[in-house]
Amino acid sequence: MPGAKDDNRIGDFSLLPRIVTRNGTAVFVVRVAKQLPGYQPEALVAQRDGVLEKIVANGDPVPVPDGEGRLLNISQYVAVDDGVLIMGTFARRKTAFWYWDFSKLRLVVAEGTEMPVGEFDCKIRSLESTTMDMNTEGLALFRASMFGNNCRYGGIVGWDRQSDRLLAIALNRTPIQDGSSLYFQSTTGDARVSDGGHIALHAGIFDSDGSPGAMDSTLWQPDAGGDSQILIDKQAQLPDAPELKLTHAIHDSGMAPSNRNELLHFVRNHHDRIILRTRIDTSPVHQVVAHTGTTVDDSTSARIGTGHLNRNGEVVFVSYVDDGRRGGSYQQELWLSQRDAPLQAIARRGDVIVGRDTDTIERIEFYNQSHEPRMFSTQGGRMRQISDDGAVLFAGRLQTGTRRPNALFVTRF
Amino acid sequence: MRLRRSRRSLLAFGLALMMFSACGGSDTTSPGTLAIAVIGESAPGLDEGYLFEGFATEYGMGASGQVIFQGSANVKNGGPRERKTAMR
Numbered sequence: 495m496p497g498a499k500d501d502n503r504i505g506d507f508s509l510l511p512r513i514v515t516r517n518g519t520a521v522f523v524v525r526v527a528k529q530l531p532g533y534q535p536e537a538l539v540a541q542r543d544g545v546l547e548k549i550v551a552n553g554d555p556v557p558v559p560d561g562e563g564r565l566l567n568i569s570q571y572v573a574v575d576d577g578v579l580i581m582g583t584f585a586r587r588k589t590a591f592w593y594w595d596f597s598k599l600r601l602v603v604a605e606g607t608e609m610p611v612g613e614f615d616c617k618i619r620s621l622e623s624t625t626m627d628m629n630t631e632g633l634a635l636f637r638a639s640m641f642g643n644n645c646r647y648g649g650i651v652g653w654d655r656q657s658d659r660l661l662a663i664a665l666n667r668t669p670i671q672d673g674s675s676l677y678f679q680s681t682t683g684d685a686r687v688s689d690g691g692h693i694a695l696h697a698g699i700f701d702s703d704g705s706p707g708a709m710d711s712t713l714w715q716p717d718a719g720g721d722s723q724i725l726i727d728k729q730a731q732l733p734d735a736p737e738l739k740l741t742h743a744i745h746d747s748g749m750a751p752s753n754r755n756e757l758l759h760f761v762r763n764h765h766d767r768i769i770l771r772t773r774i775d776t777s778p779v780h781q782v783v784a785h786t787g788t789t790v791d792d793s794t795s796a797r798i799g800t801g802h803l804n805r806n807g808e809v810v811f812v813s814y815v816d817d818g819r820r821g822g823s824y825q826q827e828l829w830l831s832q833r834d835a836p837l838q839a840i841a842r843r844g845d846v847i848v849g850r851d852t853d854t855i856e857r858i859e860f861y862n863q864s865h866e867p868r869m870f871s872t873q874g875g876r877m878r879q880i881s882d883d884g885a886v887l888f889a890g891r892l893q894t895g896t897r898r899p900n901a902l903f904v905t906r907f
Numbered sequence: 908m909r910l911r912r913s914r915r916s917l918l919a920f921g922l923a924l925m926m927f928s929a930c931g932g933s934d935t936t937s938p939g940t941l942a943i944a945v946i947g948e949s950a951p952g953l954d955e956g957y958l959f960e961g962f963a964t965e966y967g968m969g970a971s972g973q974v975i976f977q978g979s980a981n982v983k984n985g986g987p988r989e990r991k992t993a994m995r
Binding site: 509510511512513514515516517518520522804805840841845847848849850853855872877878879880881882883885886887889892894897899900901902903904905906907 | 937938939940941942943944945946947948961962963964965966967968969970971972973974975976977
């Protein structure tokens with residue numbers, strides 16, 4: 495195993511992501527045979543050009559604010575061609591982010607790191623993994639709360655790799671349009687960044703008189719730290735579907751900015767999910783991609799699930815349709831939305847497998863740990879299951895003779 | 908459509924992490940669905956005699972079409988697993 499120690503062996507499954515970057519570098523966690531007392535035997539590794547390299551393992555020395563500590567565990571990571579941003583903990587369960595540039599690991603930020611905000615001397619109180627993202631230009635985003643004398647900030651913090659500076663992207667009380675301001679609570683604060691540097695985020699809005707306004711809005715920043723523009727809140731009207739009254743946005747990775755001033759995101763109409771394609775111009779223009787009741791061929795969607803966006807603005811998403819069996823069960827189909835083209839189904843039960851003329855898709859199973867749909871994208875540094883050249887990866891079951899084994903499929907559209 | 912299977916797979920204790928490339932070749936533009944890994948079947952990236960027996964639930968695709976997934980593989984006759992660390 496070139497580049498890795500002989501006593502590190504690959505193995506075990508993990509719920510952490512398996513990421514492939516644009517140039518084909520794979521980043522993933524492995525279980526290692528080398529056991530340090532008190533540490534889970536796990537390491538983060540990268541495979542690039544056929545060479546496997548260890549990035550960091552639990553128990554390894556890592557840079558910390560006061561010198562050197564030991565990594566307790568790896569909790570999340572994102573990866574692009576130039577490097578990997580790693581979230582983990584070190585002594586006394588303090589959380590930090592480190593950046594690995596394929597040669598060395600450097601500390602980005604840790605709980606306790608000083609971060610001046612305006613005239614206030616703030617320090618990072620806590621860091622969260624849910625918002626973590628990084629684009630190919632080296633702009634990273636994460637959620638943080640702060641403390642300090644008169645410092646009561648929290649929200650989305652950025653890190654610019656080139657300047658090695660922390661950036662206030664969107665914090666509590668940041669003024670936005672018409673005298674209103676942002677606020678973040680536990681149900682908001684998701685943020686994503688495109689490779690072009692566009693940022694989409696969820697936040698609440700305080701009205702100009704200081705009273706709570708829209709608790710849940712989706713906002714857009716054309717550049718990191720620039721003015722935030724409200725794209726949508728529950729007062730928004732959808733011109734092509736005026737009957738759909740919005741109730742709120744969906745969190746937990748439910749949005750993906752493209753690099754063309756465009757956002758794909760989920761919103762809700764009570765319990766139903768809607769996928770919107772929002773084009774950002776002088777004012778946002780919303781187009782409904784699909785919602786409960788949308789029909790393709792002879793299939794009607796009973797629910798919309800996880801979506802996948804690529805650089806061309808193509809979106810593949812899960813549509814749950816009645817499978818015709820008793821009991822009201824549903825099967826998943828994959829539907830494709832392209833700009834200015836009608837929806838089409840690209841994978842469904844019964845489709846014949848290329849090269850296996852008697853075998854068909856028996857079931858599509860997009861696994862999702864969360865109850866909310868996720869929106870994957872080829873932008874940024876998170877795991878994705880779609881390519882820019884028109885392929886999507888999914889799991890399911892194959893019908894082959896009388897067998898129905900689990901399988902992994904790639905559909906090209 | 909054709910998948911070019913890279914010769915990059917990792918085996919240890921019958922566990923495999925494999926990368927495939929879903930790009931390249933003139934026949935890759937035609938639409939359709941390919942089964943790239945099936946339980947109970949072999950695959951070009953696996954060692955001789957090994958069959959897939961399980962897949963992890965998190966798997967990824969690169970923007971250029973590479974696929975990464977982690978699975979377990981066992982020998983066809985159900986005999987003892989080889990303890991092996993390999994990258995090809």
